[in-house]
Amino acid sequence: MAIDKKYIGKQWPTMVYEVGKEKVKEFAKAIKSTNPYFLDDEFAAQSKYKAIVAPPTFAVVFGAKLIEPIFFDNELNLNLAMLVHGEQEFEFYNVVKSGDVLYSDAKIVNIENKEKLDVIAIEIMTKNQEKKDVCKGIYTFVVRK
Incomplete structure (x- = not known):
């Protein structure tokens, strides 16, 4: 059964x-x-960031926490046995530092129905405690029919 395009725009609670x-x-x-920005307390404290900085790919740690509720959403009824990770991409806006509190919101931005598969794209937008954009991630999944 195809994933209904009516779910484009569906959002989940902030994580x-x-x-x-x-x-x-x-x-x-x-x-x-x-990298000493990621590992060395003294170096990081003396840097312009004043704290340990997270590597850009750390975005998967906080962003992926929103994927599970989407996978198990009863309305979407995704066939997890047929679902594979297609790709992901990120846009970075501000550095993530230790001590930051991040707020991530997820929504479905695209659904493509093809003959033998569906493609679903999920956008996760993250802001920090200062309400500054940190990063946007697009996670794309393929569900075979």
Whole structure:
């Protein structure tokens, strides 16, 4: 069954994420970064950011928390056994620092119905505690019929 295009524009409740210094450091180590902005407290404190900075790809940590509620939304009724990750892209606006409180909102921005599959695109927009845009992520998923 095709995903109904009436769900384009559907939104989910805001997700709040507090950026912890240790989480940023763990993530930086996991991606094999040696960047002192991500790992060195003293260096970061002396930088223009005054705190540990998250790598740009840390956006998947706070952004992906909104994907699960979408996957299990009863209205959408996605067939998870047939769903695969297609692609994702990000636009970055402001640096994420340890201590930031991030507010992310998700909405469906596109649904394409094709003969053997559906494509669903989800936009996640994140702002910080100062209401400044941090990043926009577009997550695209393919659901085979």
